[in-house]
Amino acid sequence: MKVGIIFGSRSDQDIMKKAYDILTDLGIESESYVLSAHRVPEQLHATIRRLEEEGTEVFIAGAGLAAHLPGVIASLTVKPVIGVPLKGALEGLDALLSIVQMPKQIPVATVGINNAANAGMLAAQILGVKYPEVAQRLNDYRSSMKENFLKENNGKVEY
Structure with a gap:
């Protein structure tokens, strides 16, 4: 099982690395590339x-501005x-609207602006349908997340 991570500019690397980090934490192989749908x-x-x-088996594509990259990958x-x-531009709203409005028959799942970590989680969930060991690692991850939250937050806030 493997995930391809592709983004259009080297300047996006720090954001897109968050998808790589989530996948790595969950034991999922991935490869990352800087490739432009327009330039190459x-x-x-x-x-x-x-x-x-x-x-x-799953692709994650990061793109800003006109944000063609995810749609081009989906067409391939x-x-x-x-x-x-x-x-x-427009704090990423332009990219969000471009990605979420793919034409019929060529869907692209879309996460929040700059939220590559959620893209990594969604890719893992997709793979978890086929691979029980990934689903188990996701369950373990969420259990750990809940435990850590409760340790750090007792629920009551005092001022």
Whole structure:
């Protein structure tokens, strides 16, 4: 099982690394690439094809501004694509609207602006449908999250 993480600019690397970190924490292999749907479309197409041949089952695509990258990837594969709208113009609202409004028959799941961590979690949930061990790691992760929350927050706030 593998996830492909693709984003259009090196400047997006710190945000997109959050998807990589979540996947790594959950024991899911991933590969990341800086590829532009506009500047190097041939290399993008070739990379998507190669990743599919190598067993990639979910793609995460981060894009800002016009945010074509997730939709272009979705047009090249029937594997699930998760779009991460990245802040740019209009604080990322333009990217969010571009990604969430894909044409019929070419869907892209979309998470919140700059929320690559949730893209990693969603990719893991998708894989968890097929791989019981991933579903178990997600359950363990959530149990740990709840325990940590309760340790840090007793529920009562005093001023």
